[in-house]
Amino acid sequence: MMWKLMGLLSAVLAGVAARKVLSTAWVKGTGHQPPNNPESPTTSWQEAVAWAAASGALVGLARMLATRKAADYYRKSTGHLPKGLEEVG
Template sequence: MANDSSKVWSAFSLVAALGAAAVAKKGLDTGWRAATGKQPPANPADPDVDVWEAVAWAAVSGTLVALAKMLAQRRAAGYYLKSTGQLPPGLRKDGA
């Protein structure tokens, strides 16, 4: 049963993180276009992209995507806790 629980949590957590990352990326692209009037860099490593534009994109997109994934996984863990009465595997305290 514990192994099944772990698989369910892994799938649930992955879906939540991927969904949040996709939504965050869409919002970031829209926000970048609104703020700069340009498309976000498709590849910040491209030498044709200004280095400061690449740095700004990497910092903003990395931070916001990671934050969105973390918040989605926290919500998923809360839902899992309400559904099962215990924290998901990997989030349980030792001995719990």
């Protein structure tokens, strides 16, 4: 139960932080706010694709790194990896 809470919390916080970083970088790079709704027909294809690719990659990477760090902390605290993250082979 503790691992589920740690894993979820670390992934959510990392995702929120990554979105903030990406939004700030987007404004500095483009001079305007990122699209609120990339699916909207009023958003250009180029902007929608660029935002989707950048946000998907950055948020996914941040969540993976945070979950790995949380799993490492869990392993150091308990002496084993959380169920489902054990090494195979």
